[in-house]
Each structure stands twice: as C-alpha cells, then as structure tokens.
Amino acid sequence: MKTGNMLIYLLAAGLLAACASRKSEPVKQREFSPTGRVARGEEIYMVYCDKCHPGGEAGLGPAISSNPAPQFIKRFQMRHGLGVMPSFKKEEISKKDLRDISKYLHAWKHY
Numbered sequence: 001m002k003t004g005n006m007l008i009y010l011l012a013a014g015l016l017a018a019c020a021s022r023k024s025e026p027v028k029q030r031e032f033s034p035t036g037r038v039a040r041g042e043e044i045y046m047v048y049c050d051k052c053h054p055g056g057e058a059g060l061g062p063a064i065s066s067n068p069a070p071q072f073i074k075r076f077q078m079r080h081g082l083g084v085m086p087s088f089k090k091e092e093i094s095k096k097d098l099r100d101i102s103k104y105l106h107a108w109k110h111y
C-alpha cells in the first residue's frame, strides 16, 4: 500500500513538473497587478484557496484558472464545498469577501 502511494506521488510530481515547465513561459509574460476589490479577493484567496489551487493551478484541487463555469456556480461551490473541497461559511468568508474572490477569479481571464 505504501509503495503504491509512493509511486502515485512520484507520478503526480513528474506530471506537475512537466506541466510547470511547459507553462512557465506565458506566465512570465503576463502582468497581473490587481487593485481594489480584485486585490482584496487575491488576499482572501491566498488565505483560503491557494493551498489547494496554487495560483489557480492544480494542487490538491484541480486547476481553476481556466474553468469556464459562471462565477455564481463557483461561489456556490465555495459556500457548499464539493467532494474533498471544504465549504466556507459566512463566518469564515463574508458575502463581500466571497464576491471579491469571485472578482479575482474572473480577473484571471482578462490578463
């Protein structure tokens, strides 16, 4: 069981490395310096989301930067969770903060 897991981790690490090297070029060319509510969204994202969706890419969770689902679906997902993804209640992420994360996710599409 342990060696099986190890193998999966190694495979996953290899895949991640392959993806990372392929994607590194466009990332460097892009300039993204959010302001206002998008910047606030980024701050909250870094606290709650980045550990599983690092920079919008796949980590423990899938890549979300290219997910075409409408923002209301994503907000629903944040509130209610899905599978391994935890739910975030109003006490954790306020309504306004949720909107700001949403604006931040949306802004990715335009840079």
Ligand code: HEC
Binding pocket: 045, 048, 049, 050, 051, 052, 053, 060, 061, 062, 063, 064, 067, 074, 077, 078, 082, 083, 084, 085, 086, 088, 101
């Ligand atoms: C503990 C890890 C974890 C955290 C923290 C987390 N997610 Fe997720 N997220 C996941 C996993 C795992 C999935 C896939 C769920 C599934 O399909 O079963 C997912 C799925 C998603 C999806 C749908 C992606 C798709 O293509 O189906 C979105 C959007 C998303 N997360 C956004 C967020 C946002 C925004 C936050 C911060 C508020 C966040 N996640 C925090 C683990 C996490």
